[in-house]
Amino acid sequence: MxxxxxxxxxxxEAPAHFVYQDSDISIILDIYPVEKGHLLVISNEHYESIHDTPSRIISKVFRAAAALARIYRVYLGAPGVNVVTNSGRAAGQEVFHFHVHVLPRWRGGGWRTLTMRHRLTSEEAEEVVNMIKPYIHIIEEYLAGE
Ligand SMILES: [Zn+2]
Structure with a gap:
């Protein structure tokens, strides 16, 4: 669109820091992370939000989100992870292209508001990409499974 x-x-056609991409989905770093490692799983095709996205794509996006939650919880030691999608402006959606936030919580302490976001630096981006890189096979396994 x-x-x-x-x-x-x-x-x-626009820059982003990629963790993963295939023909249907992309995993990128949120440019305004709430915490380090804040990722977005997006559909490659344009859909407004979860309410008009085909179920096959929803399945792939959430499988990837589940794999990322496992990577953060089991392999990278995050004590918590939020997996969130917003549908509609009334729900806080800001970019009207289907995406799911995967947000590791390193310190605990519950939900921090979106106003506490910071601007992603290239150093932080490189750190996060390198942190996930050894576990890409887990994403591929989740996407290949039934
Ligand atoms: Zn779009």
Whole structure:
């Protein structure tokens, strides 16, 4: 869809830090992370939000989110992970292209508000990409499973 930032990112027409990409989905770093490792799983095709996305794509996006939650909880020691999608402005959706937030919680202490986001630096981005890199096979296993 013209003017949609996530469409441009999925087609490599706008920059982003990628963790993973296949023909259906992309996993990128949120440019305004709430905590280090805040990722977005997006569909490559344009859908407004979960309410109009085909179930096959919803399944892939959430399988990838589940794999990332496992990577953070089991392999990287995060004591908590939020997996969240917002549908509609009334629910806090800001980019109207289906995406799921995967948000590791390193310190506990519950939900921090979106106003506590910081701007992603290239150093932090590189750190997060390298942190996930050894576990890409887990994402692939989740996506291949039934
Ligand atoms: Zn889009």
């Amino acid at each position: 013209a003017g949609c930032i996530f469409c441009k990112i999925a087609k490599s």
